[in-house]
Amino acid sequence: MDIKVAPSILAADFANLADEVKDISRAGIDFFHIDIMDGHFVPNISIGPAVVNSLRPHTRLPLDVHLMIQEPLKYMDRFIGAGADIITLHIETIKPQKFKQQAEKLHAKGIKIAVSLNPDTPVSRIKGVLEAADMVLVMTVYPGFGGQKFISSVLPKITEIRSLYSGDIAVDGGIDDKTARLAVKAGANVLAAGTYIFKAKDRKKAVRKLKYAH
Numbered sequence: 001m002d003i004k005v006a007p008s009i010l011a012a013d014f015a016n017l018a019d020e021v022k023d024i025s026r027a028g029i030d031f032f033h034i035d036i037m038d039g040h041f042v043p044n045i046s047i048g049p050a051v052v053n054s055l056r057p058h059t060r061l062p063l064d065v066h067l068m069i070q071e072p073l074k075y076m077d078r079f080i081g082a083g084a085d086i087i088t089l090h091i092e093t094i095k096p097q098k099f100k101q102q103a104e105k106l107h108a109k110g111i112k113i114a115v116s117l118n119p120d121t122p123v124s125r126i127k128g129v130l131e132a133a134d135m136v137l138v139m140t141v142y143p144g145f146g147g148q149k150f151i152s153s154v155l156p157k158i159t160e161i162r163s164l165y166s167g168d169i170a171v172d173g174g175i176d177d178k179t180a181r182l183a184v185k186a187g188a189n190v191l192a193a194g195t196y197i198f199k200a201k202d203r204k205k206a207v208r209k210l211k212y213a214h
């Protein structure tokens with residue numbers, strides 16, 4: 001499986017977001033990972049739909065909006081209106097039945113839907129929605145902050161999901177060239193990375209290193 005790289009703009013310079021997005025769009029990436037935090041589901045606050053909307057004209061690449069918010073259904077449409085191409089919902093915030101309903105709605109609009117799970121959430125919680133999901137985003141840190149350490153005890157969970165699911169499996173949190181290799185070996189094929197890419201001296205090289213992390 002080809003490895004896809006999705007930079008998390010959480011690690012970008014927020015005062016220069018347009019330039020950051022343009023710069024990284026040329027670094028051989030596959031899509032953007034945009035972290036939305038509400039101070040409830042996670043102990044931090046990031047950005048809302050207005051920022052996504054302002055970024056939209058600066059890249060043609062897809063925008064994956066990772067909703068780390070308590071009430072995703074209340075705000076989802078606003079992120080779609082702002083230009084999201086993929087909506088990532090946490091299984092801790094939505095019932096499987098509701099997820100499947102949303103999948104139908106989004107697919108009818110040509111928008112993809114992904115399911116995410118926290119490090120301590122078992123695979124059994126997402127089993128019922130795998131068929132409806134376009135991607136699984138496995139958290140390899142507890143969500144809320146960039147720059148945390150990769151939790152390697154999550155690796156067997158990636159392998160378990162791979163045994164049930166042939167679509168895209170992404171990992172998010174603490175990804176660098178070394179942890180990427182472990183995640184890919186375990187069965188992941190999409191690497192969301194913030195700090196490793198944006199803080200790199202040579203961003204293109206950092207992306208390339210992730211792409212060939214196997």
Ligand code: DX5
Nearest residue numbers: 143144145146147174194195
């Ligand atoms: C964590 C976010 C991640 C984070 C990744 O709450 O969901 O996407 O920005 O950042 P790094 O790569 O710095 O761990």
Ligand code: ZN
Nearest residue numbers: 008035066172
């Ligand atoms: Zn994220």
